Amino acid sequence: MMFDLPDSQTCYDSFFARSPDMRGRLWVGVTSTGIFCRMGCPARQPKPENCSWHASVQSCVEAGFRPCKRCRPLEPEGADPLVTRLTRALEDDPARRWREADLLALGLDPSTVRRAFRRSLGISFLDLARMRRLQAGLGQLAGGARVIDAQLEAGFDSGSGFRAALTRLMGAPPDRWSHPDPLLRIDWISTDLGPMIAVADDHALHLLEFADRPALPKELERLRKAVKGRVALGRPAPIDQAAEEMRAYLAGRLTRFETPLVLHGTPFTRQVWEALRRIPAGETRSYSGLAQEIGRPEATRAVARANGANQIAVMIPCHRVLGADGSLTGYGGGLWRKERLIALERQMGASAG
Incomplete structure (x- = not known):
């Protein structure tokens, strides 16, 4: 969440004194090196005239600063x-x-x-x-x-x-995920942002969620019922592809996903999700802005609901939608993940530029 920064001298004094009330609310970009740091960084203290003060990681990346390799602000x-x-x-x-x-x-x-x-x-x-x-x-x-x-x-x-x-x-006991002739298979993907659960058929991905997302059990149960229980644990090709692309993306080497997707939702919901996929990595939108883009300016709340109903995390980038005031707002995978995803994409965009 953004807040109004105090004057530069107060920022400088608070930051390098490691003021507890500013921890997690203040970052410094060092103009002489192009690096930004979190409070408590062990690097040498810069001169005041070389300091640019920011209220979020996102702001640092947007200003063109790279993350420090010592304090790792991402x-x-x-x-x-x-x-x-x-x-x-x-x-x-x-x-x-x-x-x-x-x-x-x-x-x-x-x-x-x-x-x-x-x-x-x-x-x-x-x-x-x-x-x-x-x-x-x-x-x-x-x-x-x-x-x-x-x-x-x-x-x-x-x-x-x-x-x-x-x-x-998983939303159901193990014996419900062991059909002898499955249409869908489920497996676990390890990522730097935590484990994810993936569901796919032989041709496309149906679900990709962080394992600690509260809505995951219900989402899995809906898919299981949709195919009349024909689900089993396993790893078809689309999950392998998704795992590889997630590794490349989180390493900063990939900005566009090619894993085939199946979108489960109403025509309006799918329209919102397709609009999300068209937002370039490194950019964000507001809910109202997204509603404008799909030609439904009166449907801001419906767009927000569709955004929250997304069940293919990261690849359908609902994390790229912010509040009208620029705040992170909600995210099913946790606001800390949303902040890191946005910062990562800003960094990739800055590097590409």
Whole structure:
């Protein structure tokens, strides 16, 4: 969310004094290097005349600054050494079953860890670790493993606990995702912004959502009912293509997706989604502006609803729509992801220019 910046001298003093009330609200662009930094960057302090002050990462990128490689301002807002330490530990051993006692053994306060992760990633560390273990279990099931073997791979002592966790994530128990003659297949895609669930047939992608999106279970259940239960775990070619394109996009090497898509929605909803796909990477629109573009200026609220109903994240770029005042507004994948996606695309656009 944008706010009015104080004068340059106040910004300079607050930023380099690491004022707590300005953390996450103030960034500096250094005109002599073309780099922008978050508060607390270990780089040498620039001279006041070389500082350009900004209230958001987006503003820095729009002004042509590149992210600092030392403080990494494109990482989730609020990231701190504690978050970095534990996410790296999770990457090193994703199957580990973390408990609060493990955090205490590391000399960490579980409530502090929980707050730090929710502030940075929108999810607690223990929930994130649990999701990674579920990913391992789903991978086993997709490969044809028995539920008991997938359960053990995921580090669940209880079969009922494993089934319940999968049901919460997928909207239905595992046996409903194992049709012998499926029309749709489901798999997990790992990305730098967190795990995503993908659904595709042999020719096109039907769904791509972040695994922690609250609406995901209902979206999956609607697809399952639409094909009368003919869904199974697996990885057809469109999911492979989507995974590769997401890796290239998040690495800043791709601005246009070519994965074939199936759009489930009313004619108006599909019209909005197609308009979203025409917004160039690095640009944004308001809801009212998007309504104008499709020739329905009176339909701003309907456009907002269609935007929120999008079930193919990133590839149908609903993150490129902002509030009329330039605020990030809502995003099913979390505002921290929306901010990073916009900043990434601004950076790619600046590099291309």
